[in-house]
Amino acid sequence: MTDYSVLLPSVPRRLEQALPFAGLVRWTGACRLWQGQAMVMEPHQTFTGMAGAGFRVPTGFGVTLMPLRHPFEAALQARSVALATGESVIAGFGPGSRAFQENLLGAPYEKPLQVARQYVQAVRRLLDGETVEMDGPHYTFQGQLPPAVAPRVDVGLGVLRPAMARLAGEVADVVITWLTPPGYLREVILPAVVEGAERAGRTSLPRVVAMVPTGLEKEGRQGAEPERLALAGNSAHMQAPHYLDMLGRAGVDVGSGRIQDVARGVVETGAFAGGDLPQVLKTLRVYEEAGVDEIVLNATAVNKLFGAQEALLDLSAILRAAVPPR
Template sequence: MTDYSVLLPCVPRRLEQALPFAGLVRWTGAARLWQGQAMVMEPHQTFTGMAGAGFRVPTGFGVTLMPLRHPYEAALQARSVALATGEPVIAGFGPGSPAFQANILGAPYARPLQVAREYVTAVRGLLDGETVEATGPHYTFRGQLAPAAAPRVDVGLGVLRPGMARLAGEVADVVITWLTPPSYLRDVLLPAVAEGAARAGRTSLPRVVAMVPTGLEADGREGASPERLAVAGNAAHMQAPHYLDMLGRAGVDVSSGQLADVARGVVETGAFVGGDLAQVVKGLRAYEEAGVDEIVLNTTAVHKLFGSRDSLSDLSSILQAVTAP
């Protein structure tokens, strides 16, 4: 059975902006509260703060960016959230864009898949209580986390293309996708994950988590077509070279370079799930049928255009529809 979870649809500047979404997870059938990389209030601190306010829920980071923290700190931060919440954590990581890598590190990763392999392997070992002796070429250190009984922390990789999917199949606990059409997941990414797992001799596949942008048609939202919502929530992604490459592989016509054309293709391929409630449920079921284990409802566009109340309303309606017996 596929789980449904919630993405925090804003970058909070005050903790109380995030609490209603933690409450939604706590009081509905949602499995987990997720947040991507944020550059205002750091996500680990947000989740720990929510726990201190009494909202202790399972959490996921989808994804935090590897250039920002050493693998040892990444493992320590993830386990700290598990200790603070008393709930399991999915710690997802990704290399970010080459431009971001260059801005933070001085140069982009020459071999991002190799860096990701070293990073995830080190973090997993640390979380397993091992003394990790990393010998590079990208990370050279020796360390062990101080022993502590904490809920499980799974380690995930952000996946857009087959190379990273194969690597995730080898070394990750969780595969995390964003803006990936269900047919592309089914036909391209999941076979690559299985190939990587077989190459590593793994007897079980990583769990697959899909972040799915969505929004309902509703009264008072004049002009909020699925295409407009897709742009409002994902404009930066739909202009980034690595996302355009993925979308092109998934059947979206990105040749014009026009954001409106890309948004139309994103809607047509089901990477953005919009319409009335029945249409949204149908679009989400396509991800279930593709083999996704956890669908994360991303209402960032609704929140940006219409506010927190509308975002919470959409999430409540969709969760009720997809998790009802």
């Protein structure tokens, strides 16, 4: 059975802005609260703050960007959230765009797959209590986390294209996708994950998590057409070279240079789950049938255009229809 989770649909500037979404996870059939990389309130601190306010729920980071922190710091932060919440954590990582790498590091990663491999392996081993000794080519350090009994922290890798999917199949606990059409997941990403796992001799596959942007068209809500919502919530992704490459591989028309054409393709390929509630559920079922283990509902566009209360209403309606209550 596919699990359903919730993405925090905005970057909070005050902790209380995030609490209703943690409450939604606590009081519905949702299994986890996720947040992507944020540059205002740092996600690890947001989740720890919510735990201090009494909202302790399983959490996921999908994904934090590798140039921002050393692998030792990444493992320490992820385990700290598990200790603070008393709940499991999925710590997802990704290299970010080449421009982001260059801005922070002075130059982009020459071999991003090689960097990601070393990074994920270091974090996993540190969380397992091992003493890690790395002598390049990208990280040179020796370290061990002090022992502590903490809930499980799984290590995930952000995946858009086959090469990263194969790597995730080799070294990650979780595969995390964003804005990836279900057909592309089924036909391209999942076979690559299987290939990587077989190459590494793994006896079980990583869990597959799909971040799916969504929003309901309903009476009284003007301007909630799927293409408009898809654009409102994902315009930055629809202009980033690595996302455009992925979407092009998935059959989206990215060659015209018009972001409106990209948004239309995102809707047509099912990468955005829009329309009325039955239409949204139909799209989400395609992800389930593709083999996704966890669907993360992303109501960023509704939150941006209509406010947090409307986003909560959409998420509640979808969760009630898609999953049984706890």
